[in-house]
Amino acid sequence: MLEHMLCEMCGSDGTLTRTIIEGVTMSVCQSCTQYGKIINTPRVETLKKRIHTPKIPESTEKVASDIGTILKTTREKRNMTQKEFAGILAAKESLIHKIETDQATPDIPTAKKWEKIIGKKLVIETETNGEIFMKDNTKKGTGLTIGDMMKN
Numbered sequence: 001m002l003e004h005m006l007c008e009m010c011g012s013d014g015t016l017t018r019t020i021i022e023g024v025t026m027s028v029c030q031s032c033t034q035y036g037k038i039i040n041t042p043r044v045e046t047l048k049k050r051i052h053t054p055k056i057p058e059s060t061e062k063v064a065s066d067i068g069t070i071l072k073t074t075r076e077k078r079n080m081t082q083k084e085f086a087g088i089l090a091a092k093e094s095l096i097h098k099i100e101t102d103q104a105t106p107d108i109p110t111a112k113k114w115e116k117i118i119g120k121k122l123v124i125e126t127e128t129n130g131e132i133f134m135k136d137n138t139k140k141g142t143g144l145t146i147g148d149m150m151k152n
């Protein structure tokens with residue numbers, strides 16, 4: 001059947017391709033495909049769709065900004081020196097010192113490990129899409145205008 005078909009554009013025979021030309025699906029020869037859009041390329045479409053799929057908002061973890069204070073108060077409650085405390089956390093004394101004085105922040109896996117050891121929350125979850133922030137800023141009754149916030 002196919003070999004007897006002729007190009008619907010120019011009437012020559014050859015390998016015909018299903019092509020949309022000005023909104024009409026036609027079987028045309030290779031040289032006539034340039035006038036329209038070839039249908040049989042679904043892979044390109046699939047790829048484009050995947051690229052443009054919006055990312056699902058995910059929550060990310062962050063080391064608590066007051067981790068230095070948390071470590072210091074925990075350590076002081078236990079009457080431990082930085083060296084002793086570093087020992088139970090399997091960390092360097094210098095690192096504990098830097099964290100307590102806000103000069104350093106441990107990475108998330110380290111902070112998580114310490115959470116278990118001292119039983120305090122050291123890693124907090126934040127939303128990447130910033131929704132939490134929006135809600136706080138639009139909250140009514142705070143009495144703060146944007147102008148007030150600028151002054152601070």
Ligand SMILES: [Zn+2]
Nearest residue numbers: 007010029032
């Ligand atoms: Zn043709």
